[in-house]
Amino acid sequence: MTDPQPVRHRARVLKFAGLALAGALVLGAGAAGWAYWQLGGNIRSVDINSALGDDRPPRGTTTSVQDASASPSASPLPTGSLNLLVLGSDSRSGGENQELGGGDSGGARSDTAMVVHLDAGRTAATVVSIPRDTLVDRPACPLPDGGSTRPAADAMFNSAYEAGGPVCAVKTAELLTGVRMDHYVEIDFTGFARLVDALGGVTVTTDEDIDDDLSRLHLKAGTHHLDGTEALAMARTRYGIADGSDLGRIGLQHTLVKALLDQAGKQSLLTDPTELYEIADAVTSSLTTDTGLDSLAELTRFAQSLQGLSSPAVTTVMMPVLPAPWNPNRVVARQPEAEELWASLR
Template identity: 55%
Template sequence: MTHAPTQPSPRRSRRAPSGRRSARPPRRRRVWRWIALSLVLFVLVAGGVGYWLYSDLNGNLKGVDINEAIGDDRPEKLPTSGQNILVLGSDSRSGENAGLGTGKVAGARSDTALVMHVPQGRTEAVAVSIPRDTLVTRPACTGKDGAEVASAKRVMFNSIYSQAGPACVVKTVEQMSGIRMDHYVEIDFAGFKDLVDAIGGVTVTVEEDIHDPSSGLDLTAGTHKLNGTESLAFVRTRHGVGDGSDLGRIGLQQQFMLALLSEIKRQDLLGSPTRTYKIADQLTAALTTDSDLASLTALAEFGRSLNGVDPSSMETVMLPVAYDTQDPNRVVAARPQADQLWEALRRDEEIPAAAKKSPAKGGSAS
């Protein structure tokens, strides 16, 4: 896996309840931080738009009643559990997404998955990415059409979205982690493409040529300004970098999303009402949330509640995984590392260093 070097930026170390300082996670391991930060940026912007824009932007949002779909079969909400948000990047190859890349994928997939944990007090945050190729046990759940979906073992994580819908993905994450998800946020990749085009593209630097017919990405070594379609191919590519696995692709996605955040900051979108509306329009059209967040008012209120979280202090790790013994092209949660990681989040404790290590090649989270 190769990607351009980045310069470290000043940041505050996270502290455990006991006051112990943790090692600063390398910049290259900040998995999916862009999703959480883009959401926070949006809700802060949404809180300041004029009322006359409210109905247009509010009408873009789509909501899913997670509580109704899952019912009472959920982990207990612990007093120390803080706030937990499941963030998915959905990747449908139908409709607007049909021409985005050359890969043939039936239906929709949760191409990226992130559990964002905000501890009590909301001054710090941890983001845990779940590799899409992870084999999991899908619990019995209610599908998106209201029909019952039977439990199944050794199901690839990213297939659950298309098989049974977002509520079943939430239930799967809750059962594998033992952590109750307070909210659900989904970003559609077609909307992601439009968002990049709305800000005029994103600049990235690659150290080696990347040629991936599956994603349609064809870049020579050097610096490139990517449009929306090229950006989508960049974050989708896997066969042209590293060992060709999902773990290798994560590095490119991290690099791109940090570049996206830098571009948003450089353009000072908050200082341009017209551009702010354009960005907000694209982002709300791409968003699906749980029903409790499915309005501008709710999103803005949630965003304001996160004002105390310093993005520069966000710690990002990957769920520790090992190669599956039956299928080396798939991974499974590594034990006991994964259990240690989820337990630390449940209790709002410092994540042990051992829980950030993955036996799978390229999967170290620290």
């Protein structure tokens, strides 16, 4: 006859194990739900479409394709061409941002401006930098209170953000380029540095020594692995290279774009949820988007649509410019080359 004691003991063990497993599943689901809520809540957004209305360049064609590995009920991923205005901003004050060189709350600026064009199929892209010192005709831009900013002739491109925030930055970029900005993405100093650190740093090669006390970057020519603070300093440095203008800095920023893509491609995010969360938190906590990308689900779908994009398929260029005839410290678009470039992205 079987002794009932071991049976009862095993039953209790199995019961406790079952309760522990159920508890772990509940806690895991709760943690996942909390993480999803936390990341989604990080994102700030601006309703640019409503603010600008229909007085804009026409939209491009966006198509969708069903991922062969996806569930039949899953929404197809978008694959059409797309244009994004991407700004690097020092607009958000705060201790960490200011330690990295950010401005105060009264001095919002867009330090970096890039138009990112994704080709149809999203396996190739073109990144066009607009020098911040470019003189443009800045249009009147709607303000949240119902008023509008004053138009200005021969204004610096980066003054649009200071005058009217993301809405004015988009409107000014569209007037300059004739290209519809389908989405808007802005990341501040802290977010960029945290993203680089979450990715494990980036490896870059410089062709010349960089010695810039203002950005706090000092590098010998050669290959270096940079942490987030160093990468941000590289993105901002200008006085320690070439002629000290914004044009020299743009070349370093393009180097960083490629390095970030290379580093992101090395991550095993699907097998390391902690690393995935750290990267997602770093991105979303300092991110401002238009309302078309302001949820974790929308950002995830957008990222999934880029899974076929690799660093070698990304072309980086600067909008063709020449010194402004009336101000040698500023530049203007060089025609017809600038118009030909923008026409190729419409």
